[in-house]
Amino acid sequence: MATSAPDSLHVVADPARAARALSPIRRQALAALAQAPDSATGLAERLGTSRQLLNYHLRELEKAGFLELVEERRKGNCTERVMRAKARHWLIDPGALAGLADEPLPPADRFSATYLVALAARAIREVAGLIAKAAGSKKRLATLAIDADVRLARPADFPAFAEDLARAIGEVIARHTDDTTAGRRRFRIVAGAWPAKESKASTVEREET
Numbered sequence: 149m150a151t152s153a154p155d156s157l158h159v160v161a162d163p164a165r166a167a168r169a170l171s172p173i174r175r176q177a178l179a180a181l182a183q184a185p186d187s188a189t190g191l192a193e194r195l196g197t198s199r200q201l202l203n204y205h206l207r208e209l210e211k212a213g214f215l216e217l218v219e220e221r222r223k224g225n226c227t228e229r230v231m232r233a234k235a236r237h238w239l240i241d242p243g244a245l246a247g248l249a250d251e252p253l254p255p256a257d258r259f260s261a262t263y264l265v266a267l268a269a270r271a272i273r274e275v276a277g278l279i280a281k282a283a284g285s286k287k288r289l290a291t292l293a294i295d296a297d298v299r300l301a302r303p304a305d306f307p308a309f310a311e312d313l314a315r316a317i318g319e320v321i322a323r324h325t326d327d328t329t330a331g332r333r334r335f336r337i338v339a340g341a342w343p344a345k346e347s348k349a350s351t352v353e354r355e356e357t
Contacts, residue, residue, distance in 0.1 A: 158235035159276035168212040185218045185232035242269035
């Protein structure tokens with residue numbers, strides 16, 4: 149039975165395993181059991197569906213490794229199995245889909261949205277593999293993530309911003325790159341920008357000014 153807390157994130161690389169979680173009711177069950185463990189009976193009440201239907205889907209999710217048993221408890225003449233999701237969030241590795249290359253598309257246009265998606269897919273694929281290796285060796289994985297917003301006055305200002313950003317990143321890379329030291333470690337850096345959704349706070353602030 150499960151004793152520790154569920155992981156924050158699991159990346160699913162097996163296409164057959166990913167397919168088992170794609171139906172709407174299974175996604176709903178996973179999301180609900182990530183919030184709080186429950187039995188098929190309790191979960192049926194939360195989702196407004198039948199216990200018999202959920203029992204089948206929960207068994208399939210458990211077989212695929214998405215769920216784990218928390219406890220078994222007697223309720224009348226029956227034994228209820230309380231399940232929970234093994235992770236709070238799930239992400240399907242783009243490499244699980246047939247036809248994806250190991251490398252992203254040729255960078256013919258750095259403003260290409262398709263190229264940005266390919267880079268993001270490669271990042272997911274590579275970091276997911278590194279997470280699995282680090283867990284096996286019990287070593288800490290050296291990673292960095294920066295998440296920021298920039299507010300440009302006009303869409304026409306975007307090319308100039310992109311040039312400044314590329315120049316700044318290039319200068320930092322040039323300053324820290326070492327091609328001579330033995331045993332040096334190579335890191336991959338990806339930077340991207342895309343239109344962000346306006347938050348409610350930003351909308352209210354704009355309306356008040």
